[in-house]
Amino acid sequence: MTNPTANEDDPLFRHLPTIRSVAELRAQVKDWRAQGLRVALVPTMGALHEGHLSLVQLGLENADRVVTSVFVNPTQFAPGEDFEQYPRNEKKDLALLREAGAHALYAPPVAEMYPDGASTTVHVDGLTDCLCGPVRPGHFDGVATIVTKLLLQGLPDVAIFGEKDYQQLQVIRRLVRDLDIPVDVLGGPIVRDRHGLALSSRNAYLSAEERETALVLISTLRAIADKCIRDRNHLDEHRAWGEAEIRMAGFDRVDYLDIRDAETLAAMDYLDRPARILVAARLGKTRLIDNIPLDPPAR
Numbered sequence: 001m002t003n004p005t006a007n008e009d010d011p012l013f014r015h016l017p018t019i020r021s022v023a024e025l026r027a028q029v030k031d032w033r034a035q036g037l038r039v040a041l042v043p044t045m046g047a048l049h050e051g052h053l054s055l056v057q058l059g060l061e062n063a064d065r066v067v068t069s070v071f072v073n074p075t076q077f078a079p080g081e082d083f084e085q086y087p088r089n090e091k092k093d094l095a096l097l098r099e100a101g102a103h104a105l106y107a108p109p110v111a112e113m114y115p116d117g118a119s120t121t122v123h124v125d126g127l128t129d130c131l132c133g134p135v136r137p138g139h140f141d142g143v144a145t146i147v148t149k150l151l152l153q154g155l156p157d158v159a160i161f162g163e164k165d166y167q168q169l170q171v172i173r174r175l176v177r178d179l180d181i182p183v184d185v186l187g188g189p190i191v192r193d194r195h196g197l198a199l200s201s202r203n204a205y206l207s208a209e210e211r212e213t214a215l216v217l218i219s220t221l222r223a224i225a226d227k228c229i230r231d232r233n234h235l236d237e238h239r240a241w242g243e244a245e246i247r248m249a250g251f252d253r254v255d256y257l258d259i260r261d262a263e264t265l266a267a268m269d270y271l272d273r274p275a276r277i278l279v280a281a282r283l284g285k286t287r288l289i290d291n292i293p294l295d296p297p298a299r
């Protein structure tokens with residue numbers, strides 16, 4: 001039986017080890033494997049919220065042991081981005097992971113992930129040329145490199161990512177396939193607050209007023225989807241309408257609002273196959289991203 005008042009001094013409190021090195025991670029995973037257990041990895045940058053925890057839950061449903069990594073990866077922040085300000089709270093993350101039922105936190109220091117002289121980068125072509133790619137130079141190289149390293153370090157059976165970062169999920173699926181990394185990649189649906197705002201560690205930067213304005217993202221994506229389903233031949237008109245809505249609502253900049261093939265992220269003129277509507281826009285100092293699926297209506 002769980003003890004709701006348990007604290008760390010309580011012997012009933014479930015221990016959740018914090019792993020700091022590649023060697024310890026490998027030893028832990030090897031030990032679980034020797035017991036015939038299936039291992040899931042959930043990579044994050046911390047400041048955990050319900051969105052991350054839903055991925056831990058997905059891990060528990062698809063494996064026997066779940067490791068969550070927390071690493072604010074410097075190489076995926078473009079120059080001038082919020083690497084320094086990015087929220088960090090390991091103690092709170094640990095408590096949330098324990099409550100969610102994770103089995104280990106992997107939180108390596110930067111020097112463990114990028115030892116002196118590290119000079120190899122993983123670059124995924126094509127998929128990174130659109131959407132966030134041109135706006136965040138170097139971002140996907142940083143993501144692809146760190147995810148490749150995490151997968152090779154832990155060699156989990158399954159790795160879990162959120163559809164919140166939809167382009168990132170497609171990039172990771174591609175690199176896993178291209179580099180023959182023996183892992184199943186699973187994507188989890190976006191978790192939203194009760195108003196529809198996609199949860200994000202960066203929402204902490206928003207003022208109360210900006211939070212209100214931010215809701216226009218999801219309402220506009222949904223309205224575009226309705227328009228596209230009613231009229232499948234004018235996707236760009238619906239897209240342009242949505243972009244204007246977001247600007248008028250008070251966003252400072254729309255980095256992109258696009259309708260793309262759900263798998264290849266190729267541009268689409270007609271709704272003839274599964275698509276995704278994706279947006280990135282800036283509100284004050286906060287850059288928000290969101291996306292929803294758009295499937296052609298059944299004939």
Ligand code: AMP
Nearest residue numbers: 044045046051161162164165190191199
């Ligand atoms: P981050 O810590 O922002 O790098 O995110 C770590 C993982 O959590 C990524 O795979 C994200 O796509 C996923 N994630 C972040 N926010 C959400 C959300 N609201 N719903 C589902 N997954 C999320």
